[in-house]
Amino acid sequence: MGLLTENGPPEWHPASPELKAACKAAASHCKQKGKNLPKLAMQYSFTNKDISTILVGMNSVRQVQENVAAATEFATFGQDGEMLAEVEAILSPVKNQTWPSGIQQ
Numbered sequence: 001m002g003l004l005t006e007n008g009p010p011e012w013h014p015a016s017p018e019l020k021a022a023c024k025a026a027a028s029h030c031k032q033k034g035k036n037l038p039k040l041a042m043q044y045s046f047t048n049k050d051i052s053t054i055l056v057g058m059n060s061v062r063q064v065q066e067n068v069a070a071a072t073e074f075a076t077f078g079q080d081g082e083m084l085a086e087v088e089a090i091l092s093p094v095k096n097q098t099w100p101s102g103i104q105q
Contacts, residue, residue: 001057004041006031014099022094026087035083039070043079046071 002009003023009015015023030037038056045054058064088095 004037006037014101016094016097016099019094019097019099022091026090029086029090030083033083033086035080036070037087039066039073040080040084040087042067042070043074044084046074047079 001013003013003015003020004027006027008024008027009020013020027037030040042054042056045051056067058067
């Protein structure tokens, strides 16, 4: 829903201001280092044993091509462990923070 992108989430996104700010800081850090945060998020998901299914939002052919390239790069070279550790440190204050979704009962 845009949290882990350079553009950030839409204004209506239900995440807390703290979570949005942490994600924005992570995206900014990646951009300064010439890295792609969505690609790093995919790498994290590929190697996390607690994640069994990965859904990646794409709204253009270019994004499909970028995601296929990112998966191929990961399969060939593995993950960028150093950059992932830096991003995890930035996001650590909001780790596991979520928001209500769906019908609340």
